[in-house]
Amino acid sequence: MSGLVGTSHSKSKVIGRSLDTAKAWINFNGTGTPSIRSSFNVSTLSDYEAGQIGVNFKSPMKDSNYAVCVLGGHMYGGNAGCFDRNTSTFKAVTSSSSAYADSSEVSAIVFGN
Numbered sequence: 001m002s003g004l005v006g007t008s009h010s011k012s013k014v015i016g017r018s019l020d021t022a023k024a025w026i027n028f029n030g031t032g033t034p035s036i037r038s039s040f041n042v043s044t045l046s047d048y049e050a051g052q053i054g055v056n057f058k059s060p061m062k063d064s065n066y067a068v069c070v071l072g073g074h075m076y077g078g079n080a081g082c083f084d085r086n087t088s089t090f091k092a093v094t095s096s097s098s099a100y101a102d103s104s105e106v107s108a109i110v111f112g113n
Contacts, residue, residue, distance in 0.1 A: 023066065024057055024110040030072065030094060031102040041110075046089070051100030053092045055108060060087040066112025070094075072103040080106065 024041035028034055034045040034053050046054030064085045072080040072094040078101070084091040090110075094103040 022109050022111060023061060023113075024055075025108065026055060027105075027107045028053070029104050030092075030106045031104045048091065049100070050102055051094045053106070054084075054089050055092050056089045057087075061110070062113035063087065066110055068092075068108055068110050070106065070108045072106035074101060074103060078103070082108070 022040065024039070026039040026042045027037045028039075028045060029037065030051070030053050034047050036042065036045060041058050042055055043058045044056045046056060048054060064087055066085065068082045068085065068090055070080040070082050070092045072078075072092070074094070074096045078094065078096055080092070080094045080103070082090045082092050090108075092106060092108050093100060094106060095101055
């Protein structure tokens with residue numbers, strides 16, 4: 001059993017360290033007026049233009065060098081990503097095959113300091 005210590009399926013104190021734990025996450029509808037379905041450490045959304053939604057943190061990050069994974073876009077030929085990261089917000093973007101486009105299913109998770 002000692003081989004399990006420190007692995008993801010153990011109950012050790014390794015899991016849950018600050019760098020191992022999501023600092024923020026969100027699931028939202030990005031069509032029309034964007035709306036949050038569920039989130040952690042996200043206060044509001046800002047609608048910039050088609051396919052570009054600002055995700056605003058309740059508690060700011062320590063620096064802008066955090067990692068963001070955005071999932072969304074359109075089923076056929078779509079993409080998702082982020083840009084304009086700073087300590088209080090980042091812009092989640094979704095696209096169809098050739099241009100930014102709103103998506104009804106968008107999720108993002110943030111790791112970092």
